[in-house]
Amino acid sequence: MKRGGELRGARLAYETWGTPSAARDNAVLILTGLSPGAHAASNAEDPSPGWWEGIVGPGKAIDTDRFFVVCVNSLGSCKGSTGPASIDPATGEPYRLDFPELTLEDVGNAAYELARGLGIERLACLVGCSMGGMSALGYMLHHPGSVRAHVSISTAPQAQPFAIAIRSLQREAIRLDPNWNEGRYDDAHYPEMGMHIARKLGVITYRSAIEWSGRFGRIRLEPDKREEDPFGAEFQIESYLQGHARRFARSFDPNCYLYLSRASDWFDVAEYGHGSIAEGMRRIRLERALVIGVETDILFPLQQQEQIAMGLREAGAEVDFVALDSPQGHDAFLVDIERFGAAIGAFMAKL
Amino acid sequence: MKRGGELRGARLAYETWGTPSAARDNAVLILTGLSPGAHAASNAEDPSPGWWEGIVGPGKAIDTDRFFVVCVNSLGSCKGSTGPASIDPATGEPYRLDFPELTLEDVGNAAYELARGLGIERLACLVGCSMGGMSALGYMLHHPGSVRAHVSISTAPQAQPFAIAIRSLQREAIRLDPNWNEGRYDDAHYPEMGMHIARKLGVITYRSAIEWSGRFGRIRLEPDKREEDPFGAEFQIESYLQGHARRFARSFDPNCYLYLSRASDWFDVAEYGHGSIAEGMRRIRLERALVIGVETDILFPLQQQEQIAMGLREAGAEVDFVALDSPQGHDAFLVDIERFGAAIGAFMAKL
Numbered sequence: 001m002k003r004g005g006e007l008r009g010a011r012l013a014y015e016t017w018g019t020p021s022a023a024r025d026n027a028v029l030i031l032t033g034l035s036p037g038a039h040a041a042s043n044a045e046d047p048s049p050g051w052w053e054g055i056v057g058p059g060k061a062i063d064t065d066r067f068f069v070v071c072v073n074s075l076g077s078c079k080g081s082t083g084p085a086s087i088d089p090a091t092g093e094p095y096r097l098d099f100p101e102l103t104l105e106d107v108g109n110a111a112y113e114l115a116r117g118l119g120i121e122r123l124a125c126l127v128g129c130s131m132g133g134m135s136a137l138g139y140m141l142h143h144p145g146s147v148r149a150h151v152s153i154s155t156a157p158q159a160q161p162f163a164i165a166i167r168s169l170q171r172e173a174i175r176l177d178p179n180w181n182e183g184r185y186d187d188a189h190y191p192e193m194g195m196h197i198a199r200k201l202g203v204i205t206y207r208s209a210i211e212w213s214g215r216f217g218r219i220r221l222e223p224d225k226r227e228e229d230p231f232g233a234e235f236q237i238e239s240y241l242q243g244h245a246r247r248f249a250r251s252f253d254p255n256c257y258l259y260l261s262r263a264s265d266w267f268d269v270a271e272y273g274h275g276s277i278a279e280g281m282r283r284i285r286l287e288r289a290l291v292i293g294v295e296t297d298i299l300f301p302l303q304q305q306e307q308i309a310m311g312l313r314e315a316g317a318e319v320d321f322v323a324l325d326s327p328q329g330h331d332a333f334l335v336d337i338e339r340f341g342a343a344i345g346a347f348m349a350k351l
Numbered sequence: 352m353k354r355g356g357e358l359r360g361a362r363l364a365y366e367t368w369g370t371p372s373a374a375r376d377n378a379v380l381i382l383t384g385l386s387p388g389a390h391a392a393s394n395a396e397d398p399s400p401g402w403w404e405g406i407v408g409p410g411k412a413i414d415t416d417r418f419f420v421v422c423v424n425s426l427g428s429c430k431g432s433t434g435p436a437s438i439d440p441a442t443g444e445p446y447r448l449d450f451p452e453l454t455l456e457d458v459g460n461a462a463y464e465l466a467r468g469l470g471i472e473r474l475a476c477l478v479g480c481s482m483g484g485m486s487a488l489g490y491m492l493h494h495p496g497s498v499r500a501h502v503s504i505s506t507a508p509q510a511q512p513f514a515i516a517i518r519s520l521q522r523e524a525i526r527l528d529p530n531w532n533e534g535r536y537d538d539a540h541y542p543e544m545g546m547h548i549a550r551k552l553g554v555i556t557y558r559s560a561i562e563w564s565g566r567f568g569r570i571r572l573e574p575d576k577r578e579e580d581p582f583g584a585e586f587q588i589e590s591y592l593q594g595h596a597r598r599f600a601r602s603f604d605p606n607c608y609l610y611l612s613r614a615s616d617w618f619d620v621a622e623y624g625h626g627s628i629a630e631g632m633r634r635i636r637l638e639r640a641l642v643i644g645v646e647t648d649i650l651f652p653l654q655q656q657e658q659i660a661m662g663l664r665e666a667g668a669e670v671d672f673v674a675l676d677s678p679q680g681h682d683a684f685l686v687d688i689e690r691f692g693a694a695i696g697a698f699m700a701k702l
Binding site: 097159160168169173175176200204209212213215216217229230233234235236258265298 | 448452509510511512513515516517519520522523524526527529544547548551552555559560563564566567568569580581582584585586587588589592609613616619621649652
């Protein structure tokens with residue numbers, strides 16, 4: 001692994017849609033944000049809707065009638081791939097904090113091995129959203145020429161201090177929870193409080209003030225839905241955050257969260273270019289790319305998408321840059337299917 | 352008090368600079384943000400620099416050679432005025448959560464009584480920064496005609512859901528700290544962890560991503576200044592936040608923080624206008640006003656300053672609206688003394 005550790009017998013969870021062509025030149029690989037698993041869309045084995053159901057499917061923007069689509073759960077995650085919550089075969093116990101230091105380049109390299117394992121020499125398109133966009137840059141930096149086209153969505157060529165501050169505080173909330181216990185929690189003693197705070201802070205930065213002003217305004221909860229506590233939730237926005245936190249806290253492993261969060265802070269294309277993002281980006285070999293950013297995204301601001309677009313252009317790729325005015329901030333790619341579907345579909349149709 | 356409680360024998364801490372005119376028509380009253388005390392600037396009794404040292408003083412933007420300047424510590428705070436940390440004369444114990452429900456109108460009304468107590472019938476100017484800007488609106492709504500001119504800085508005519516979400520999460524971090532203990536902490540069992548998280552989240556929203564990118568970038572701490580902890584601070588931005596949290600955690604009372612934070616969420620000029628901010632604002636009687644906002648402020652966005660300016664204009668005041676491009680976000684009024692001093696000084700010179 002990039003920082004020196006090693007994993008033996010690591011596994012990756014992935015799902016596929018569509019059929020590989022004889023030449024295996026129609027593969028689209030999707031790298032995800034921090035929390036989703038490989039279930040991007042419904043399929044025969046799992047008919048439940050996936051996290052990108054509106055984008056991936058027959059006749060959709062990422063058209064599974066045309067492409068052989070693969071979505072992989074990140075190395076270090078807890079949705080089937082090997083991560084800190086997995087059993088270490090050497091000890092029979094979960095890795096926990098003995099899991100080696102993880103970088104997004106490791107996540108990208110693991111995904112590259114998956115593609116090779118599936119007999120794919122060169123991807124028709126590598127798609128990366130949010131953290132997955134950084135993993136995708138890592139993939140392409142380490143394997144130049146292995147990707148023909150790239151879709152980069154709401155991501156960053158390097159972690160900037162505002163995003164680092166947010167993630168550091170999320171990690172701190174988890175680590176300060178006495179139940180975290182240096183990573184040795186169990187279901188009965190679980191850092192639920194820390195995960196709640198981390199998730200709420202995440203949701204606050206994933207959406208936008210303008211969306212919430214329109215959607216929640218100052219609407220209050222019905223009196224019978226308020227807590228007795230004098231400082232308990234009173235406004236709808238508070239119970240919206242509470243719902244998100246409740247759904248997330250037990251469905252994502254806290255140690256995996258810490259590892260992937262820290263990996264995001266570490267990511268920096270400039271490491272590949274003697275301190276220059278533009279120079280680092282020049283190592284990437286692509287034919288064409290689509291770079292999408294959202295004007296209301298405060299976590300991965302538009303300016304960082306412009307840096308990626310310029311860098312790929314200077315590296316010789318033909319780049320479409322699309323700035324969307326979706327009100328939903330960073331999360332727009334998950335919810336503003338109309339705008340994102342149109343942009344991605346138009347690009348994919350040209351491949 | 353607005354929500355029905357009452358306080359007996361409440362005190363307000365205040366400081367003054369300059370000399371009242373014979374007619375007592377040269378008074379400037381400053382209402383502060385959530386955390387500062389009454390020490391806005393150095394004076395004979397306390398020569399240490401105040402929180403607005405660059406703005407208040409002889410020949411400065413708020414010229415103490417011309418004006419009799421008063422700064423008051425908010426009711427409900429812990430810097431000398433009566434608040435949840437004060438002793439309840441009825442029990443001899445701190446009020447803690449028995450302190451009555453506090454609103455920013457109560458903070459404004461208390462400040463109005465202070466002015467009356469100082470023999471001031473009508474303020475030459477009422478200045479409100481951040482939370483103090485909301486308290487000032489409360490003051491003017493409840494006492495129309497008691498203020499000649501007004502300076503409104505980086506505040507809001509009503510709390511919007513993004514700000515409510517941030518403050519709700521800050522309160523939750525404090526309340527979830529086992530040492531908070533329903534408000535019954537002491538120095539030995541103090542909700543330090545909760546206060547740290549609350550303050551860091553505050554600082555994140557008080558500044559701007561653009562300032563931090565320029566100031567901290569991805570600069571790392573010297574190896575000998577890093578923590579041993581695998582998830583400990585590694586970047587300068589993390590130790591900057593840690594320094595802020597350390598300085599704040601023990602210097603501001605957690606229960607006072609909860610009361611003032613909740614009061615900010617409750618504030619809404621529309622309550623005075625049958626649901627309309629503009630109609631509520633029309634109850635304010637002013638000759639002139641200066642409304643200042645900062646383009647990089649994410650907590651009290653420029654749009655809310657425009658609402659205040661428009662409202663005061665429709666209420667018949669002559670309004671100067673200034674949008675500053677300070678990079679420091681919400682905190683700019685505390686640090687960008689050059690831009691703020693020029694704007695405030697130009698306005699005060701016309702009074």
